[in-house]
Amino acid sequence: xxxxxxxxxxxxxxxxxxxxxxxxxxxxxxxxxxxxxxxxxxxxxxxxxxxxxxxxxxxxxxxxxxxxxxxxxxxxxxxxxxxxxxxxxxxxxxxxxxxxxxxxxxxxxxxxxxxxxxxxxxxxxxxxxxxxxxxxxxxxxxxxxxxxxxxxxxxxxxxxxxxxxxxxxxxxxxxxxxxxxxxxxxxxxxxxxxxxxxxxxxxxxxxxxxxxxxxxxxxxxxxxxxxxxxxxxxxxxxxxxxxxxxxxxxxxxxxxxxxxxxxxxxxxxxxxxxxxxxxxxxxxxxxxxxxxxxxxxxxxxxxxxxxxxxxxxxxxxxxxxxxxxxxxxxxxxxxxxxxxxxxxxxxxxxxxxxxxxxxxxxxxxxxxxxxxxxxxxxxxxxxxxxxxxxxxxxxxxxxxxxxxxxxxxxxxxxxxxxxxxxxxxxxxxxxxxxxxxxxxxxxxxxxxxxxxxxxxxxxxxxxx
Numbered sequence: 001x002x003x004x005x006x007x008x009x010x011x012x013x014x015x016x017x018x019x020x021x022x023x024x025x026x027x028x029x030x031x032x033x034x035x036x037x038x039x040x041x042x043x044x045x046x047x048x049x050x051x052x053x054x055x056x057x058x059x060x061x062x063x064x065x066x067x068x069x070x071x072x073x074x075x076x077x078x079x080x081x082x083x084x085x086x087x088x089x090x091x092x093x094x095x096x097x098x099x100x101x102x103x104x105x106x107x108x109x110x111x112x113x114x115x116x117x118x119x120x121x122x123x124x125x126x127x128x129x130x131x132x133x134x135x136x137x138x139x140x141x142x143x144x145x146x147x148x149x150x151x152x153x154x155x156x157x158x159x160x161x162x163x164x165x166x167x168x169x170x171x172x173x174x175x176x177x178x179x180x181x182x183x184x185x186x187x188x189x190x191x192x193x194x195x196x197x198x199x200x201x202x203x204x205x206x207x208x209x210x211x212x213x214x215x216x217x218x219x220x221x222x223x224x225x226x227x228x229x230x231x232x233x234x235x236x237x238x239x240x241x242x243x244x245x246x247x248x249x250x251x252x253x254x255x256x257x258x259x260x261x262x263x264x265x266x267x268x269x270x271x272x273x274x275x276x277x278x279x280x281x282x283x284x285x286x287x288x289x290x291x292x293x294x295x296x297x298x299x300x301x302x303x304x305x306x307x308x309x310x311x312x313x314x315x316x317x318x319x320x321x322x323x324x325x326x327x328x329x330x331x332x333x334x335x336x337x338x339x340x341x342x343x344x345x346x347x348x349x350x351x352x353x354x355x356x357x358x359x360x361x362x363x364x365x366x367x368x369x370x371x372x373x374x375x376x377x378x379x380x381x382x383x384x385x386x387x388x389x390x391x392x393x394x395x396x397x398x399x400x401x402x403x404x405x406x407x408x409x410x411x412x413x414x415x416x417x418x419x420x421x422x423x424x425x426x427x428x429x430x431x432x433x434x435x436x437x438x439x440x441x442x443x444x445x446x447x448x449x450x451x452x453x454x455x456x457x458x459x460x461x462x463x464x
Contacts, residue, residue, distance in 0.1 A: 012046060016374065016418070019303070024416065026307035029053035031091070032083075036061050038075055042371055044082075049301035049336025052088050055080065059094030059105060070098050070105050072112075080109075081116050086334055121156065125404040130333035133308055135326070136409065139190070139261070139269055141463040143219040149193045152260075157403040158392060159199050162260070162289070165386035166203035169256050169287045174209055183210040187254040189245040189278045190261050191215035193225045197238060200258060216241040216248060216278075246277030253283045257349075259290070264329050264394070264409040265344075266295040266382030267431070270438060270462055272347045272358040279350045288349035293384035295344040296395050299366055299375045299425050302335035302410070306376040309412055317459060324414040325459035327380070327440065331407045338373050338419065339366035341381060341395055345431060358438075360431040365446075368419040375419055377412035378427065378442070411442055413450060423447045437461040 015030055022028050031054040032047065057080075062070035072080070080090070090109050096102040119127075137144070153159075166186070174182045184204075188196045197215050204211040215238055217223050223242045230238050241248060257278060263269035275288065282288065305328075312323040319325070345360045383393035393399055394406045411429075419425060426446035432439055439457030444450045454460055 010372075012043070012050075013372065015050070024303060024307055026051075026304075026310075031056055034058065034061055034076065034079070038079060040371075042369060044079065045336050046301060046371060046373055048082065048086075049303070049334065051304050051307075051334065052083060052086055054089040054091050055083055056091045056093055057109065059092065059097050062097065062105065062108075064098050068098055069100050070108055072108070077112060080112055084113060084116060121402055122404050125154070126331045126407070129331050129407070131304055131308070131330060131335070133305065133312055133328040133330050133410070134407075136263060136268055136329050136462075138462060140274070143221060144192075146193075146221065149222065152405060153193065153195050155403060155405040157400055158260075158405050159195050161386060161390055161392055161400070162196060162258070163199040163203045163206075165289050165388070165390040166200050166256065166258060167207045168390065169289060169387050170204060170207045170209040170211070173255050173287070179209055183212050184255045185212050185214070185252060186256045186258060187214040187216060187278075187281065189216045189257060189259045190274070191217040191222070191226060192219075192260075193222050194229050196258050196260060197226075197229075197234065201234065201237070211237065213238045214241055214254070215239070216243065216245050218242070218244045245274060248281065250281040253281050253286070255283055255286055257282045257286060257288045259288075262290070262293060262382060262384060262406075264382065264406050265327070265380040266293040266384070267345060267347055267358075268295075268327070268380075268409065268440075268462065270464065272351070273433075273438065273464060275349045276351050276356050276358070282350055286350065287387065290349065290384040290386045292346065292348045293382055294346040296341040296381045296383070297344045297364065297378050297411075297427070297429070298341040298381075299338040299368075299419075299427070300332065300335050300377060300379045300410075301338055301374050302332065302376045302379075303374070303416070304334045305330065305332075305410060306412060306416060319458055321414055322459035324412050325454040326412075327460065328410045328412070329407050330410050332379055332410070335379070337379065337396070338368055338375055339425065341379075341397065342366065344380070344429060358431070359433055360429075362429050364427045364429075366425040366427065368421065368423045368425055370421050372418065372420050375413065375417045375425065375444075377410050380409040380411060382406075411440070411453070413444070414453065415450070417444060417448055417450070419447055432457070433464075436464055438464065 029051045033056040065071045186200050226240045261271035342364045381395045383395050424446050428443050430441040439461040441452050441454050443452045
């Protein structure tokens with residue numbers, strides 16, 4: 001690493017040529033040599049997306065403090081602390097240049113390691129899942145198990161925000177003069193094991209409003225838990241309905257419809273299709289929580305993730321590259337965004353369009369920035385407006401602090417694409433539906449044209 005290299009001497013370009021020649025071999029890693037002057041932040045950010053195995057620290061980059069012990073400049077300290085998050089090895093080289101002995105260098109590096117910032121709540125929650133590819137949930141086709149529900153329910157922020165949104169909606173629905181007379185009908189669709197029912201009852205208590213709650217759930221295992229809670233805690237104010245929300249023959253309509261059907265890309269767990277069916281039992285002036293949500297996407301440098309995709313090959317799928325046409329839920333860790341996120345698809349509820357059409361297409365143009373890089377895929381995120389100004393977000397620029405419910409989603413490219421400095425990246429994405437399945441298709445047309453990934457949902461789809 002150095003700030004002195006000309007573009008022709010860029011170490012990253014040497015590395016990129018080498019790993020391309022080796023076919024992006026997963027076992028091929030990088031050792032960086034720390035130099036007296038560091039390159040720009042954009043160059044360091046790009047290295048943060050590469051598979052760094054070690055950082056070589058020469059003794060001549062240290063200076064002696066007033067007590068004669070070796071120390072690093074602040075910029076070098078921050079650089080090492082950042083890369084220690086990737087669990088890199090530190091290799092000390094060179095002769096001893098201080099009177100306190102060579103051991104003092106090791107003690108200083110150990111001090112840097114020990115003084116790293118403590119893990120965040122998300123760091124603790126996601127331990128073991130960094131850069132670990134997972135298939136997205138299919139909650140309409142599959143019944144979630146208790147362990148999955150338990151993970152969702154651990155979120156310290158999500159249900160607080162839902163409760164706040166429900167409280168505001170209750171206050172808007174019934175004014176102070178009628179609060180002891182009018183009962184508000186709240187339907188929780190996809191109730192799971194009941195966290196939103198609890199949030200609704202708590203919101204009603206705090207708002208001083210009367211509510212009648214319907215908890216609608218299709219998963220028989222979750223319904224057993226709901227019935228037990230009804231008997232032990234909730235009583236007659238909660239009615240349990242065991243069926244698919246799209247098929248329920250309701251006896252009365254709801255004032256407020258509450259759901260948590262959002263996936264890592266917002267609509268990828270079929271929230272639009274579910275809520276469009278469920279809005280049949282919402283009054284004309286009814287409120288949906290959430291009221292809207294948008295997906296976001298950004299190109300990323302992620303060679304480690306891309307190399308891991310080969311291990312996800314499914315021999316039962318007919319197309320031999322199906323694993324490169326499948327999106328994955330993953331906590332992006334050893335990866336670097338190439339450009340800032342842009343809005344992809346947006347949905348509003350209740351949906352008053354006629355006819356309702358949840359298919360989408362978007363063409364987005366990203367700028368690659370001032371240095372060359374590689375694109376291995378696109379990272380997807382979402383945000384949602386629950387009600388009024390109550391929001392949740394996993395978009396990096398606006399992430400809800402303390403929320404742990406969702407990891408990003410990763411849409412890979414079959415082949416990594418080299419992007420020159422300041423080039424335009426033109427990305428196309430479709431959300432399609434044939435009545436039985438929903439799927440995404442994606443492709444590039446700049447700086448190169450790729451084939452359309454996942455045409456007609458041949459490799460990945462979400463079942464209706």
